[in-house]
Amino acid sequence: MTRIARRDFLEKSLMTGAAAVVSQWPLNLSALSPAKSGKLPLGFQIWTIRDQLIKDFSGTLKMMAGLGYQSVEMCSPPGYGFEPLMNIKPKEMLQMIKEAGLRFESTHYGMNELRNNLDERIEFAAESGQKQMILSGFGLPAGATMSDWMRAADDLNKIGLKTKDAGIQMGYHNHHLEFEKIYGVLIYDELLNQFDPESVKMQFQVAVISIGYQASTYFNKYPGRFISAHLADWSTVEQKNVAMGKGIVDWKGFFDSAKKGGVKNIFVEMDPDTFQDSATYYHSL
Numbered sequence: 001m002t003r004i005a006r007r008d009f010l011e012k013s014l015m016t017g018a019a020a021v022v023s024q025w026p027l028n029l030s031a032l033s034p035a036k037s038g039k040l041p042l043g044f045q046i047w048t049i050r051d052q053l054i055k056d057f058s059g060t061l062k063m064m065a066g067l068g069y070q071s072v073e074m075c076s077p078p079g080y081g082f083e084p085l086m087n088i089k090p091k092e093m094l095q096m097i098k099e100a101g102l103r104f105e106s107t108h109y110g111m112n113e114l115r116n117n118l119d120e121r122i123e124f125a126a127e128s129g130q131k132q133m134i135l136s137g138f139g140l141p142a143g144a145t146m147s148d149w150m151r152a153a154d155d156l157n158k159i160g161l162k163t164k165d166a167g168i169q170m171g172y173h174n175h176h177l178e179f180e181k182i183y184g185v186l187i188y189d190e191l192l193n194q195f196d197p198e199s200v201k202m203q204f205q206v207a208v209i210s211i212g213y214q215a216s217t218y219f220n221k222y223p224g225r226f227i228s229a230h231l232a233d234w235s236t237v238e239q240k241n242v243a244m245g246k247g248i249v250d251w252k253g254f255f256d257s258a259k260k261g262g263v264k265n266i267f268v269e270m271d272p273d274t275f276q277d278s279a280t281y282y283h284s285l
Contacts, residue, residue, distance in 0.1 A: 040258070073106040170200050197224070
């Protein structure tokens with residue numbers, strides 16, 4: 001299947017699934033309120049549906065709310081080149097998200113825009129009511145040394161001090177790369193040692209379960225050091241990400257330790273065809 005065909009298929013599947021769920025839940029969405037359930041609000045990261053979101057911002061948000069999602073994590077429109085969304089003012093964006101029935105507390109940013117346009121990005125986050133700004137990665141070249149990683153961490157510590165002064169928590173999002181070793185030392189552990197615990201919290205990417213690392217291990221080992229998590233499950237049979245509850249992640253262990261870790265927000269980030277089943281599984285817990 002070509003990339004374009006696959007994308008069209010996923011978008012149509014997502015729309016069909018949303019319509020089905022909305023038709024079944026019109027009177028029950030209020031029952032999903034985090035205040036009533038005592039659970040973290042289930043969010044989604046927009047990256048895997050970015051094309052659809054750019055085409056129809058309000059419609060896509062409402063569709064995701066219909067699937068049972070309660071919050072959204074954006075990608076910085078100027079930092080990611082989402083030109084149509086750059087025309088939406090922060091307060092307008094917040095209003096559109098609220099009208100869809102979602103919360104808006106977090107956005108991903110690139111390192112260059114934080115270094116070069118920090119005041120503007122802080123203003124965007126503050127005016128749209130967000131409480132967290134998450135760095136999506138340092139963008140270091142292949143072969144970067146541990147010293148390179150630590151210098152980048154020090155830069156983010158300084159950035160985190162500025163966001164903290166504005167009442168916004170800076171966070172760091174990992175990929176598989178941070179779970180590589182340099183001369184036998186795990187990069188992720190060294191980052192946790194280098195980051196200021198108050199200036200920079202961590203957003204854990206659960207997808208690293210595919211290479212043997214569990215979120216609960218880190219939540220328990222580093223209490224209070226995390227702010228959020230990206231949710232994904234992994235099938236050892238299919239060798240790919242699958243909907244929550246259909247893979248090897250111990251979700252009970254995850255949620256039992258998430259509070260200890262400090263997690264305040266959770267966002268599903270997988271192929272769109274996993275969104276409905278993941279939401280159904282989460283709300284069944």
